[in-house]
Amino acid sequence: MARGNLARAVTIGFFIVFILVPLYWVVITSIKPANDYLTTPPVWFPAKPTAVHYTAALFSYRGLQGLINSLVIASASTVLSTVMGTMMAYSLARFRTGGNHLALWVISQRFLPPVAVILPIFLLFRAWGLYDTRIGLILAYAFMTLPLSVWMMYAYFRQLPKSLEEAALVDGLSRWQTFWMVATPLAAPGVAAAAVFVFIAVWTEFFFALILTSRYAFTLPTIFRAFLGFQGAQYGEACALATVSLAPSIVLGMLVQRHLVRGLTLGALRG
Amino acid sequence: MGRAVTATPFGSTSAARRGGLSAWADLHFKWLMVAPATLLILVFSIYPLLFSLWVAFVNYDFQIPGHAFVGLQNFQQVLADPLAWSSLGVTIALSFTVVAIEFVLGLALALAMVKTFRWRGVVMSILIIPLFISPVIVGQSWALFLQRPFGPADYLLSQLLHRSVAISWIGETPWVYFSIVLADVWQWTPFMFVILLAGLAAIPPHLYEAAELDGVGALQTFRFVTLPPLAPVMLLAVTLRLLDAVKLFDVIFMLTGGGPGTATYTTSFYLYQIGFQQFHLSMATAGSWLFLILLSVVIIALVRRLLRAETP
Numbered sequence: 355m356a357r358g359n360l361a362r363a364v365t366i367g368f369f370i371v372f373i374l375v376p377l378y379w380v381v382i383t384s385i386k387p388a389n390d391y392l393t394t395p396p397v398w399f400p401a402k403p404t405a406v407h408y409t410a411a412l413f414s415y416r417g418l419q420g421l422i423n424s425l426v427i428a429s430a431s432t433v434l435s436t437v438m439g440t441m442m443a444y445s446l447a448r449f450r451t452g453g454n455h456l457a458l459w460v461i462s463q464r465f466l467p468p469v470a471v472i473l474p475i476f477l478l479f480r481a482w483g484l485y486d487t488r489i490g491l492i493l494a495y496a497f498m499t500l501p502l503s504v505w506m507m508y509a510y511f512r513q514l515p516k517s518l519e520e521a522a523l524v525d526g527l528s529r530w531q532t533f534w535m536v537a538t539p540l541a542a543p544g545v546a547a548a549a550v551f552v553f554i555a556v557w558t559e560f561f562f563a564l565i566l567t568s569r570y571a572f573t574l575p576t577i578f579r580a581f582l583g584f585q586g587a588q589y590g591e592a593c594a595l596a597t598v599s600l601a602p603s604i605v606l607g608m609l610v611q612r613h614l615v616r617g618l619t620l621g622a623l624r625g
Numbered sequence: 626m627g628r629a630v631t632a633t634p635f636g637s638t639s640a641a642r643r644g645g646l647s648a649w650a651d652l653h654f655k656w657l658m659v660a661p662a663t664l665l666i667l668v669f670s671i672y673p674l675l676f677s678l679w680v681a682f683v684n685y686d687f688q689i690p691g692h693a694f695v696g697l698q699n700f701q702q703v704l705a706d707p708l709a710w711s712s713l714g715v716t717i718a719l720s721f722t723v724v725a726i727e728f729v730l731g732l733a734l735a736l737a738m739v740k741t742f743r744w745r746g747v748v749m750s751i752l753i754i755p756l757f758i759s760p761v762i763v764g765q766s767w768a769l770f771l772q773r774p775f776g777p778a779d780y781l782l783s784q785l786l787h788r789s790v791a792i793s794w795i796g797e798t799p800w801v802y803f804s805i806v807l808a809d810v811w812q813w814t815p816f817m818f819v820i821l822l823a824g825l826a827a828i829p830p831h832l833y834e835a836a837e838l839d840g841v842g843a844l845q846t847f848r849f850v851t852l853p854p855l856a857p858v859m860l861l862a863v864t865l866r867l868l869d870a871v872k873l874f875d876v877i878f879m880l881t882g883g884g885p886g887t888a889t890y891t892t893s894f895y896l897y898q899i900g901f902q903q904f905h906l907s908m909a910t911a912g913s914w915l916f917l918i919l920l921s922v923v924i925i926a927l928v929r930r931l932l933r934a935e936t937p
Contacts, residue, residue: 358843362737369734370751372811376770377754379777380762383769396777438662445658456659458928463670465868465924469893470913473900474673474680497669500662528647529654558759560875565901575761578879589775596762607757608750615823618756618816622861623823 377600384408384593391589407590408598415580416572417595424574424599427488428556431495436549438496439503440541444533446504447511448519457508461620464501468561476565488571494562499552502620506551506613509621510544511537547613554603574599681911687904699911708887709912712895719802719891720870723809728863730810731817738818739825753819755812764879767808768795798888801881805889808876813869817862824858825851864927871920892916 383391387404390397412418442460445451452459475494476485484490518540522532538545563573574595581592607614615623650657681699683692703709734752738745755763771778771794783790794804828851836846874893881889883898890898896916900909 362740365733365737366748369730369814370748373751373754373815376766376811379770380766392774394780396780438665441658442662445655449655451655451659456663460662460666462924462928463666465920465927466670467872467893467913467916467920469872469874469896470917471670471673471677473906473910473913474677475669476901477680477685477906478673478676493665494669497665500666504662528651530647530650533654533658554757558757558761560759560761560878564878565897575759578761578765581765582879582882587775589769592765593769596765600758600762603757603759604754607753611750611753614753614756614819618819619861619865623820623858 380593380596383589384597386590388587388590391587404590407594410588411591411594411598415577415591415595417574417577417598420572420574420577421598423488423571424557427491427495427571427573428553430488430492431499431556432549432553434492434496435499435503435552436545439500439548439552440507440538440545441533442500442504443507443511444537446508448516457505460504461501463497464505464620468498472562472565479566484566486567486570491563491566491571491573494566495556495559498559498562499555502555502617503548503552505620506548506616507541507544509616509624510541510548513624514540544613547610547617550606550610551613551617554606557599557603677910677914680907681914683907685907685910687906695907699907700915702905702908703912703915708890708895709892711887712890712892715889716871716873716891716893719805719809719873720867723806723813724863724867724870726806726810727814727817727866728859730814731862732821732859734814734818735821735825738822753815756815756819758812760812760875761879763808763812764876767804767811767876768880771795771804771807795881796885798885801885801889804880805873805876808880809870809873812876813866816866820858820862820865821855824855824862828854861930864923864930868920868923868927 382399384407385403385405386397386400387402387406390400412421446457479485479490482490484493514537519532519536522536523529527535558575559573560575563576564579567573567576577595578592581588581595610617682694682696684695684698685692738749738752768776770776773779773791773793776794778794779790779792782792792800794800832850833846836850841849872893873891874897877883877889877891877894883890883894892912896909896912899905899912
C-alpha cells in the first residue's frame with residue numbers, strides 16, 4: 355500500500371513539474387531585463403524585474419490592437435454560437451428534429467479538418483468583402499464552434515426534466531415562451547459553461563485567423579508570427595505577449611473545471 | 626419515440642388558440658429553432674465544400690485569367706508529389722506516436738489521481754492548464770525552452786547528466802521530431818487524463834472492495850474490474866484525440882516551420898504551403914479533398930459512437 359502511494363505521489367509530482375516549468379520560463383522571461391537572457395547558468399528569477407517588454411509587446415508589436423480584436427471577435431462569436439447552439443439543441447433534445455441525421459450532421463462538422471474548408475472560405479471571403487474583417491472572422495468562429503455549443507447544450511437539455519416545460523405548455527404558454535421563460539433559465543448554468551468553452555476555443559484559435567486576416571482584423575495568436583525564429587532576440591516581448599494571451603483563458607478554464615469532461619467530449623461523457 | 630412525444634403537451638397544438646404570425650411561428654417552432662445554426666453551417670461548410678469541388682477540377686490561379694476545366698490533373702499533381710506522400714507519412718507517424726504516449730501517460734496520471742487526497746483540487750487545476758492555452762503559444766514556449774542559446778533545456782540536461790549537452794532541438798532530425806512530440810504531449814496528455822479519470826471515477830468502489838476481499842492482485846483487478854467499463858471511454862478518448870492530432874499544424878508552424886528542409890511537413894502544413902505560400906489553389910484544394918476522404922472513414926465511425934453514447 356505504501357509503495358502504491360509513493361508511486362502515485364511521484365507520478366503526480368512529475369507531471370506538476372513537467373507542466374509548470376515551461377510556463378514558469380515564459381512568465382519569468384516576460385519580466386527579465388535583456389542582460390539576463392543568455393547567462394549560464396540561466397537566471398531563474400531576475401534581480402531587477404522589468405515591465406518594459408509588456409509595453410513593447412502591446413505597442414510596438416500591435417499587441418493592443420490584437421488584444422482588442424481578440425476580445426471583440428471572441429465575445430461576439432461566443433454570443434452568436436451560444437444563442438444559435440442553444441436554440442438548435444433545445445429543438446433536437448425536445449422534438450428530435452430531423453431524427454438522428456441533423457444531430458449527426460452538426461457534430462461531423464467538428465471533425466472536418468479546417469484545411470479542407472479554409473481555401474474555399476478564403477476565396478469566398480475575398481469575393482464577399484469579408485476578408486480581413488472582424489465580422490467575417492466572427493461568423494467563421496461562430497460556425498467553427500457550433501458543434502461544441504449544440505452538443506454541449508443537447509446533452510444538458512436531455513438531462514433536464516421536461517415536467518416544468520410541460521406544465522407551462524398546459525398553462526397556455528406558447529412554445530417560444532416556454533423555451534425562453536422556462537427552459538432557458540433552468541439551463542442557464544449549462545449555457546454559461548458552453549459559452550466559456552466557446553470563448554476559450556475562439557480565443558486560442560490560430561489557423562482561421564492566420565488565413566482570413568492580415569493587417570486589420572488580426573487576433574492575438576497571429577501576432578506570434580512576428581517572433582518566428584527569434585532573429586531579433588525579442589524573447590521578452592514574445593513572452594510578455596504569450597502571458598497576456600494565456601492568462602485570461604486559464605482563468606476562464608478554471609471557472610468551468612466542473613464541466614470540463616462534457617466540454618472535451620462534446621457531451622458524450624458527463625464526468 | 627415519435628408516438629410517445631405526441632402524447633405529451635410538446636406534441637399538442639397549444640398555438641391553435643392564437644392567430645396569425647405567432648400561430649405560424651409556434652407551429653413551425655422546432656424548425657425555426659434549428660434554422661439559424663443550420664444556415665450558418667450551410668454557408669460555411671457545405672457551400673465551400675461544393676465550391677471547392679469545382680475548384681479542384683479547374684485551373685484556379687490568380688495569375689491566369691479564366692478557370693479552364695482540367696479534369697483530374699490537380700489530383701494527379703498531388704499524387705505525383707513526393708512531398709505529399711512524405712507529409713502524409715509524417716502526419717500518420719506523429720499522430721500515432723503522440724496519441725499512444727498521451728494515452729499511456731494520461732492513464733497513469735488518472736490512476737494516480739482517482740483517489741482523493743489533500744490538495745487534490747489544486748493539483749487538478751494545475752494539471753489541466755495546458756488545455757486552455759493556444760497551441761501557437763505552446764509551440765512558441767517550447768521553442769523558447771529548447772532552443773539554444775536562449776533555452777535552459779541543454780543546461781538542465783547537462784546538470785542532470787554531468788556532461789555538456791549541446792543538442793539542436795528544433796534544427797536537426799531526429800531531435801526535431803522529439804520536440805514536436807514533447808510539445809504535443811505537454812498540451813494534450815491532460816485531455817486523455819481528464820476523460821480517463823471520469824471513466825475511472827464512474828466505476829463503483831464496491832467492485833474494488835470485493836476484489837480486495839477476494840485477494841485479487843493489482844494487475845488482475847485492473848484487467849477484470851477496471852478495464853471492462855473503462856474500455857469504451859478509452860476508445861472515445863483515443864479517437865477524439867486522434868482526429869485532432871492528424872490536423873497538426875500550429876505547433877509545426879511555430880516550432881519548426883516544416884524544417885529542417887521539409888522533414889516535419891504534416892499534411893495540413895503541406896496543403897497550407899501549396900495553397901497559401903505557392904498559391905497553387907487548385908492543387909491544394911484537390912489535396913484537401915483527398916485528405917478529407919481519407920479521414921471521413923474514421924470520422925463516420927466516431928460520430929456513430931458518439932451518437933450511441935447519447936441514445937441510451
